[in-house]
Amino acid sequence: MKSKNTLRVVYSRKTIDFVVQMLKATVFHLSFPFFIIPCIKLYGVTNESLAFNIAAIYGVILIVIKTAIAFHQRKQRQGDKIEWDDEIVLITGGASGIGLLLAESLAIRRVSVVVLDVKHVETASDIDSYICDVSNPAEIARVAAQIREDVGEPTIIVNNAGIVIGKSILDLSTDDIKKTMDVNFLGQAFIIKEFLPNLIKNNHGHIITLSSVMGITSAPKVADYCASKAAVKSFHEALESEIKYVYKTPGVKTTLVCPARVETGMFKGVRERLPFFTPALEPLQVVCQIMETMEQRRGRNQIMMPFFVNLVPLVSILPFWVTDLAQWASGANTAMDTFEGRGTTSENTANAAEAESRKDI
Numbered sequence: 001m002k003s004k005n006t007l008r009v010v011y012s013r014k015t016i017d018f019v020v021q022m023l024k025a026t027v028f029h030l031s032f033p034f035f036i037i038p039c040i041k042l043y044g045v046t047n048e049s050l051a052f053n054i055a056a057i058y059g060v061i062l063i064v065i066k067t068a069i070a071f072h073q074r075k076q077r078q079g080d081k082i083e084w085d086d087e088i089v090l091i092t093g094g095a096s097g098i099g100l101l102l103a104e105s106l107a108i109r110r111v112s113v114v115v116l117d118v119k120h121v122e123t124a125s126d127i128d129s130y131i132c133d134v135s136n137p138a139e140i141a142r143v144a145a146q147i148r149e150d151v152g153e154p155t156i157i158v159n160n161a162g163i164v165i166g167k168s169i170l171d172l173s174t175d176d177i178k179k180t181m182d183v184n185f186l187g188q189a190f191i192i193k194e195f196l197p198n199l200i201k202n203n204h205g206h207i208i209t210l211s212s213v214m215g216i217t218s219a220p221k222v223a224d225y226c227a228s229k230a231a232v233k234s235f236h237e238a239l240e241s242e243i244k245y246v247y248k249t250p251g252v253k254t255t256l257v258c259p260a261r262v263e264t265g266m267f268k269g270v271r272e273r274l275p276f277f278t279p280a281l282e283p284l285q286v287v288c289q290i291m292e293t294m295e296q297r298r299g300r301n302q303i304m305m306p307f308f309v310n311l312v313p314l315v316s317i318l319p320f321w322v323t324d325l326a327q328w329a330s331g332a333n334t335a336m337d338t339f340e341g342r343g344t345t346s347e348n349t350a351n352a353a354e355a356e357s358r359k360d361i
Helices: 016-025 032-042 050-076 095-109 137-150 173-201 223-246 283-295 307-316 319-332 346-360
Strands: 090-094 112-119 126-133 156-159 205-210 254-258 301-305
Touching: 016 205, 016 283, 016 307, 032 254, 090 095, 090 173, 095 112, 095 283, 112 137, 156 223, 173 205, 173 223, 205 223, 205 283, 205 301, 223 254, 254 283, 283 301, 301 307
Parallel strands: 090 112, 090 156, 112 126, 156 205, 205 254, 254 301
Antiparallel strands: none
């Protein structure tokens, strides 16, 4: 099956990301200098004038930057183009949210999709679903053997499974912390340990790691979540280095995904103070980016979205008062105060049951 163009990410007009998209299509487009220079010449501007020199210098800088970006993207895409008939995509946490939408989007294209989750996938699409707790390496090994027998060896791994508890450090129990680390980080590590050897053997495949903006920065009441996502990010970066320098298999591509809050219900109740600058993402926006990087087989690639996520690493190295100001302005310092979640923990389930019983009363 030949590669097909994926949908492009479209942002709401009420966000800074839309403004950035418009700028890319206009003043940051490569054709802009070739349009503006003739325009200013029509007004009788000479070649020695300041306006002409600024336009010419801007054009040269833009060409250099665009050339560097094109070279970088070409290096990322070195190797054969993807042939979906030869690929088997394994998605952890694929029974809901981003994982489910990605699985359905691939299945529609008749791509072989395998989903691992603690519950079966409820969908009309042709998806192979396996019950598996990714925090249990023995269970992963058992299910992996079944997958190889039923479907074949996965060639694209999407490490997506994750949970959030949403408690302050002192309110977190030992089991809460262990559960978050087991699912969000150790689960990803165990999946890599199980399926990486075959990718290395064939020098072909793609590993896509779902981290988070919270793996780069932090906020109150998500200490365990931030720690797990930071661990995932560091593990992925070390994995990239080993693939290049230890295993020397450039055919195995890697992508790190660091999105802000996604409207999957995982962070239900959380609200942004300045949604223009820090908008929440729709699952389809993230899925479009993931599918594009799959199809183009980009290596050592990062997906940072929306736009403000690209600025987070810069803010984190600035003086503490800048970080405090950024957290206050974005509302990150109080965002989890209204957190409800989607019942990923037994406590959430118990709270929901209690609420229902009170309704009956």
